[in-house]
Amino acid sequence: LRDRIRFKPLMDKITDADAACVHIQNGTNVFISGFTAGYPKLIPQALVRRAEKGERFRINLFAGASTGDAVDGVLAEAGLVSWRRPYMSNRTMRNRINADEIRFKDDHLSRLSSQVRDGGWGRAHVAVVEAVAITRKGHLIPTMSVGNTPTYVREAEKIIIEISSEPPDLEGIHDIFIPEDPPYRMPIPIYRSGDRIGKPFIEMDPQKVTAILFSREEDSCAVFTEPDTVSRRIAEHILDFVEHEIKRDRMPSFLPWQSGVGDVANAVLSGFLENDFFHTIDIYSEVLQDAVLDLIDMGKVRAASGSAMTLSHKARTRFFNELYRYKEKIVLRPVEISNSPEVVRRLGVIAINTAIEVDIYGHVNSTHVMGSHLMNGIGGSGDFLRNGALSFVVTPSTAKGGKISAVVPMVSHVDHNEHSVDVIVTEHGLVDTRPLAPRQVAEAVIRKCAHPDYRDLLWDYYQRAVRGAGGHEPHILAEAFGFHERFMATGDMHSR
Numbered sequence: 001l002r003d004r005i006r007f008k009p010l011m012d013k014i015t016d017a018d019a020a021c022v023h024i025q026n027g028t029n030v031f032i033s034g035f036t037a038g039y040p041k042l043i044p045q046a047l048v049r050r051a052e053k054g055e056r057f058r059i060n061l062f063a064g065a066s067t068g069d070a071v072d073g074v075l076a077e078a079g080l081v082s083w084r085r086p087y088m089s090n091r092t093m094r095n096r097i098n099a100d101e102i103r104f105k106d107d108h109l110s111r112l113s114s115q116v117r118d119g120g121w122g123r124a125h126v127a128v129v130e131a132v133a134i135t136r137k138g139h140l141i142p143t144m145s146v147g148n149t150p151t152y153v154r155e156a157e158k159i160i161i162e163i164s165s166e167p168p169d170l171e172g173i174h175d176i177f178i179p180e181d182p183p184y185r186m187p188i189p190i191y192r193s194g195d196r197i198g199k200p201f202i203e204m205d206p207q208k209v210t211a212i213l214f215s216r217e218e219d220s221c222a223v224f225t226e227p228d229t230v231s232r233r234i235a236e237h238i239l240d241f242v243e244h245e246i247k248r249d250r251m252p253s254f255l256p257w258q259s260g261v262g263d264v265a266n267a268v269l270s271g272f273l274e275n276d277f278f279h280t281i282d283i284y285s286e287v288l289q290d291a292v293l294d295l296i297d298m299g300k301v302r303a304a305s306g307s308a309m310t311l312s313h314k315a316r317t318r319f320f321n322e323l324y325r326y327k328e329k330i331v332l333r334p335v336e337i338s339n340s341p342e343v344v345r346r347l348g349v350i351a352i353n354t355a356i357e358v359d360i361y362g363h364v365n366s367t368h369v370m371g372s373h374l375m376n377g378i379g380g381s382g383d384f385l386r387n388g389a390l391s392f393v394v395t396p397s398t399a400k401g402g403k404i405s406a407v408v409p410m411v412s413h414v415d416h417n418e419h420s421v422d423v424i425v426t427e428h429g430l431v432d433t434r435p436l437a438p439r440q441v442a443e444a445v446i447r448k449c450a451h452p453d454y455r456d457l458l459w460d461y462y463q464r465a466v467r468g469a470g471g472h473e474p475h476i477l478a479e480a481f482g483f484h485e486r487f488m489a490t491g492d493m494h495s496r
């Protein structure tokens with residue numbers, strides 16, 4: 001891997017992880033690359049080794065979004081994290097956050113880089129970044145994600161680089177552009193999903209590099225299950241609806257698509273595979289999953305833009321084998337660009353994001369189970385939902401084997417409100433809230449989206465709220481969380 005360091009003065013920075021991690025001490029702010037993929041793997045393990053030898057220290061860990069078990073999992077397990085920002089999805093880390101052993105602040109992903117440049121996250125002591133190569137001028141070629149890495153590298157006082165054995169041919173897939181900050185902010189000149197506006201590398205001051213490591217460790221791969229009936233039904237509802245809107249001339253046929261993380265999101269994009277109406281689509285999203293490769297293979301993608309690629313093991317092999325072909329279609333950008341409200345609004349993105357629960361008036365909880373317990377974080381869902389031309393919120397109508405209704409009288413935590421949400425979808429149906437007043441939304445959501453087992457309960461609540469409290473969005477405050485309370489008392493939202 002030595003030939004990946006094309007800037008020869010950096011050769012003498014080659015070292016091992018144990019030596020490199022002396023730059024990380026108790027209280028160090030560590031800014032890492034990584035956005036579902038592309039995170040450093042060696043330094044976290046070295047930190048854990050230090051802890052195992054009895055050293056007591058804790059770091060503040062800032063990433064692009066979620067990382068693999070090799071970062072969030074091992075560091076949380078070893079009790080080495082004091083602060084974590086932003087989005088994460090690791091079970092151990094989640095438990096520690098919910099136990100208040102790790103402080104976590106949930107941020108809209110599009111906003112982070114500029115906050116770091118403002119100094120809002122404190123000093124950027126050390127950046128630890130994964131790269132496939134260092135260019136002859138001393139710049140970085142990232143791996144499978146961009147995230148906040150351009151800003152972390154720019155702001156960091158010290159930089160540790162893990163050179164990955166992933167194919168150097170990734171060079172050219174990235175488009176790195178750091179916008180100006182207020183009050184000098186100029187438009188971000190993206191007018192089509194595939195536009196390239198920056199450079200294929202991350203600019204770096206080589207003087208700040210304190211260590212370079214070689215890594216043969218891979219990202220942990222996503223596991224996608226074949227779309228189940230519920231996901232398929234949700235995907236069908238969405239595609240039918242958009243097709244209908246286009247045929248009625250209520251929206252143009254070429255708006256780009258964003259689809260969130262997870263199986264449902266993957267299923268929605270897979271739905272295009274069997275669909276004859278949509279011949280070619282643009283994707284302007286945050287994370288590109290397996291379905292994007294399938295669509296490219298079918299010749300259905302004009303351009304796919306994102307900040308990271310999260311692929312299953314099989315898809316990863318296919319991607320690397322034919323990188324030259326996929327590179328023509330895929331652009332990986334900093335998350336402040338992939339999720340930029342300005343660009344999402346300009347392009348008129350059709351946004352699809354998954355919720356934990358929705359309420360009868362269309363407010364959405366994406367992050368906290370039973371109001372209190374963090375699941376993953378808001379991620380980019382707010383960036384896309386609030387700014388998309390058409391915003392879908394999708395969820396299976398029930399969770400935990402039917403014991404939880406995902407349609408509730410009032411959400412137990414609010415991430416997105418009724419003003420940002422256009423269409424609510426479950427496997428049972430879809431409600432376009434745009435032409436409806438709140439009481440009409442409630443009636444339609446109960447009738448079309450709620451699981452049949454919960455419709456009577458929801459209807460009873462709503463009717464009593466209308467008769468009792470009245471008003472624009474009737475609620476019985478003493479009972480608004482009755483579904484949640486019942487679940488917590490009995491393990492089931494059904495009433496007995």
Ligand code: 0RQ
Pocket residue numbers: 258259260261262263264265285286287353354355356357366367369370375376377378379380381384399400404405406
């Ligand atoms: O719990 O893991 O214990 O089984 O939540 O739910 O059904 O596996 O669905 O993986 O798609 O995740 C909203 C969390 C859905 C995710 C959420 C429980 C359920 C299960 C996971 P278990 P599923 P998914 C950015 C896109 C916010 C960020 C975002 C998410 C676990 O999509 O984090 O949108 N979204 N980013 O049992 C209690 C409920 C529940 C519930 C589900 N009502 N009550 N538990 N669960 N509903 C934009 C991009 O462009 C990428």
